[in-house]
Amino acid sequence: MTAISTAPAATREALGRTLVKLRQDGLDIVVVDADLGKSTTARLFRDEFPDRFFSVGVAEQNMIGVASGLAAAGKIAFCSTFSVFMPGRCFDQIRVSVAQTGLNVKMVSSHAGLSVGEDGISAQAIEDLALMCSLPGVRVVSPADVVEAEQAIETAARTPGPFYIRTGRPKIPVLYDDSYRFELGKAHLLRPGSDATIIANGIMVHAAAEAADILSQEGINCRLLNMATLRPMDDEAIVAAARETGCIVTAEEHQIGTGMSAMVSQVVGATAPVPLGAVGVAGRYAESGKWTEVMEKYGLTADAIVREVKAVIERKGGERSV
Amino acid sequence: MVAIETPEELTAKARRIRRHIIAMVTEAQSGHPGGSLSSVEILTALYFSVMRHDPEKPDWPERDRFVLSKGHCTPVLYGALAESGYFPVDEILTFRQLNSRLQGHPKIGTIPGIEMSGGSLGQGLSYSIGQCLAARLDGRDYRVYCLLGDGECQEGQTWEALMCAPSYQLDNLVAIIDRNGIQNDWFVDETMPLGALDAKLEAFGWHVISVDGHDLSQLLAAFEEAKETKGTPTAIIARTVKGKGVSFMENNPDWHGKGPSPEQAEQALAEIGE
Ligand SMILES: Cc1ncc(C[n+]2csc(CCOP(=O)(O)OP(=O)(O)O)c2C)c(N)n1
Numbered sequence: 001m002t003a004i005s006t007a008p009a010a011t012r013e014a015l016g017r018t019l020v021k022l023r024q025d026g027l028d029i030v031v032v033d034a035d036l037g038k039s040t041t042a043r044l045f046r047d048e049f050p051d052r053f054f055s056v057g058v059a060e061q062n063m064i065g066v067a068s069g070l071a072a073a074g075k076i077a078f079c080s081t082f083s084v085f086m087p088g089r090c091f092d093q094i095r096v097s098v099a100q101t102g103l104n105v106k107m108v109s110s111h112a113g114l115s116v117g118e119d120g121i122s123a124q125a126i127e128d129l130a131l132m133c134s135l136p137g138v139r140v141v142s143p144a145d146v147v148e149a150e151q152a153i154e155t156a157a158r159t160p161g162p163f164y165i166r167t168g169r170p171k172i173p174v175l176y177d178d179s180y181r182f183e184l185g186k187a188h189l190l191r192p193g194s195d196a197t198i199i200a201n202g203i204m205v206h207a208a209a210e211a212a213d214i215l216s217q218e219g220i221n222c223r224l225l226n227m228a229t230l231r232p233m234d235d236e237a238i239v240a241a242a243r244e245t246g247c248i249v250t251a252e253e254h255q256i257g258t259g260m261s262a263m264v265s266q267v268v269g270a271t272a273p274v275p276l277g278a279v280g281v282a283g284r285y286a287e288s289g290k291w292t293e294v295m296e297k298y299g300l301t302a303d304a305i306v307r308e309v310k311a312v313i314e315r316k317g318g319e320r321s322v
Numbered sequence: 323m324v325a326i327e328t329p330e331e332l333t334a335k336a337r338r339i340r341r342h343i344i345a346m347v348t349e350a351q352s353g354h355p356g357g358s359l360s361s362v363e364i365l366t367a368l369y370f371s372v373m374r375h376d377p378e379k380p381d382w383p384e385r386d387r388f389v390l391s392k393g394h395c396t397p398v399l400y401g402a403l404a405e406s407g408y409f410p411v412d413e414i415l416t417f418r419q420l421n422s423r424l425q426g427h428p429k430i431g432t433i434p435g436i437e438m439s440g441g442s443l444g445q446g447l448s449y450s451i452g453q454c455l456a457a458r459l460d461g462r463d464y465r466v467y468c469l470l471g472d473g474e475c476q477e478g479q480t481w482e483a484l485m486c487a488p489s490y491q492l493d494n495l496v497a498i499i500d501r502n503g504i505q506n507d508w509f510v511d512e513t514m515p516l517g518a519l520d521a522k523l524e525a526f527g528w529h530v531i532s533v534d535g536h537d538l539s540q541l542l543a544a545f546e547e548a549k550e551t552k553g554t555p556t557a558i559i560a561r562t563v564k565g566k567g568v569s570f571m572e573n574n575p576d577w578h579g580k581g582p583s584p585e586q587a588e589q590a591l592a593e594i595g596e
Pocket of ligand 1: 036357358360394395441443444471
C-alpha cells in the first residue's frame with residue numbers, strides 16, 4: 001500500500017478537473033447538469049467549455065433523457081448530481097434510456113452514503129449501488145480515493161457504454177499515487193493475508209485498512225481487496241479469497257444485503273461457500289450529524305470491521321496462519 | 323390555538339424567526355439560510371394568523387397543514403414551530419447535530435408539527451393533494467398550504483401535481499411559490515427559466531395571486547382571497563429576496579447552503595435587530 005503523501009481530498013473533486021482535461025485531450029465530452037454542479041464540481045467544465053455544458057435545472061429525469069439523446073448522436077455524455085437523486089429520482093430513465101440502449105452515458109454521482117453527514121437521511125444514499133448494480137450492462141465503480149476516482153472517470157470516458165461512478169463529499173486521505181493503475185473489473189490487492197479477507201469499496205477502504213492494521217497487531221493477517229468496480233465484479237478475486245482465506249467480510253457505505261455484500265455472497269455461495277460477514281448500514285436509516293459521528297453511530301468503522309472479522313474467523317473454526 | 327396577532331406582533335415574530343435561522347445555521351455551520359430567510363413572512367403569516375392549528379394537539383385531525391416541499395429550508399420551519407410552541411426554543415441550537423430531533427431535512431415523527439418528510443425536491447405538492455383528497459373523503463374542512471421553491475418548480479413532478487390539483491377542484495389547497503430567483507448554484511433565469519409562471523399556472527387552471535412575499539398585509543390578503551376562492555386551488559407567487567434581512571446574503575447565490583462565520587452571524591443579527 002502506498003503511503004499517504006498528499007493532502008486529504010474528496011473523491012468528488014476528481015470530476016470537474018478530469019472532464020476538463022479529457023476535453024482538452026480532444027474527447028467529445030458534453031456535460032448535463034441538474035443544479036448541483038458546484039457540489040459535484042462538474043461546473044468547472046462549464047467555466048472552460050460553456051457551449052458543451054447544458055444546465056437543465058433541478059430536473060434529474062430530464063438530465064438523463066437529454067444525456068441519452070446527446071449520446072445517441074455520438075457524444076460522450078456525462079451527467080452528475082447527488083447519489084440520492086441519480087439513480088433515485090431518475091431510475092426508470094436510466095433503465096430504459098441508458099441501460100437498455102447501452103448508450104454512452106456516464107453518470108457520476110457525489111455525496112454518496114452516510115458521509116454526507118448533516119443533511120440527514122433524505123440525502124444519505126445507501127441504496128444507489130444496489131439500484132445501479134441491478135441494471136445489466138452498466139459498469140459501476142466506487143473509488144476509494146481521488147486518484148482512483150480520476151482514473152475511473154477517465155476509463156469511463158474512454159470505454160464505450162454506460163457507467164455509474166459514485167463519489168463522496170468529505171475530504172479523506174489519498175491512498176494511491178500516480179503509479180497506481182485502475183483496472184476496470186479488477187479488485188486491487190492492498191494487502192496480502194490468509195486468515196480472512198476484507199473486501200471494501202469507496203470510503204470504507206480506509207476503515208478496512210485501519211482494521212487490517214489493528215488485526216495484524218493481534219496476529220490476524222487479513223487480505224485486503226479494494227473492490228472499486230462492482231460491475232463487472234472480479235469474481236476470480238472473490239473465489240480466490242474464499243478458497244485461500246476461508247472467510248470474508250465486506251465493508252461498504254451502503255445498506256447491507258443489497259449492494260456489494262449481496263453480490264459477494266452470491267459469488268461465494270455459488271462457488272466456494274465460506275463464512276461471510278458484512279459491515280454497512282443494517283437495514284435502517286441514519287440521521288443528521290457530523291459525518292464521522294454518523295459513521296461511528298451507525299457502525300461504519302474500523303472497529304466494526306475488526307469485530308466482524310473475528311466473528312467470521314470464529315465461525316470457520318478459528319485456525320490462523322500464526 | 324395560536325392567537326391571531328396584531329401587525330406589530332407579526333413583524334416581531336418574523337424578526338425572531340430570522341434570528342433563529344441565523345442561530346441555527348451558525349451553530350451547525352451548515353444548512354440553508356437563503357431560502358429560509360426569503361420565506362419568513364410567508365410562514366409567519368401562516369403560523370400566526372392564517373392557519374388553524376394547536377401546538378398542544380399536533381395530531382388534531384381538523385388542523386390546517388403546512389407542507390414544506392422545499393425541505394432544505396428547515397431553519398424557517400423550525401423557527402416557526404418553536405415560536406408557535408411546538409418545542410422549546412432552546413432546542414434549535416441542536417439543529418443538524420447527532421441525536422437531535424432537528425434533522426437537516428424535515429422528518430415526520432421527530433418534532434411535533436412536521437407534516438411531511440422532505441429533502442427531495444418536487445414531492446410536496448403531490449403529497450398535499452393527497453391530504454386535500456383525504457379531507458374531502460373524510461368530510462373535514464382543513465386546508466393545506468404547500469411551500470415550493472422556484473428552483474423546485476423545474477422538477478417534472480411539480481408540473482404533474484400542478485396539472486392534477488385543479489382537475490380535482492381542490493379549493494382546500496394553496497401552493498405558495500417562493501419566487502426568490504435563485505436556486506442551488508445560480509440564478510433561476512440563467513439555469514432554467516420558469517418564464518411567465520403566473521400565465522403557466524393560470525393555463526393549468528389555478529387561481530393565481532402575485533404578491534410581495536415580504537409584505538405581511540399582502541400575504542394575509544392573498545390567503546384570505548384563497549379561502550374565498552371556490553372550485554379550484556390557489557397559487558400564491560410570492561416575490562421575495564433570497565437571504566432577506568441580511569445585507570451580504572441578499573440576492574447572493576453563495577448563501578443558498580452554508581453557515582456564516584461567528585463575525586458574519588453577529589453582523590446578521592445586528593442587521594435583523596431585536
Ligand atoms: C430532487 C432534488 N434534486 C436536487 C436537490 C438539491 N437541492 C437542494 S436545494 C436546491 C435548489 C432549490 O432551489 P429553490 O427551490 O429555488 O429553493 P430556495 O431558493 O427557495 O432555497 C437543490 C438543487 C434536491 N434537494 N432534490
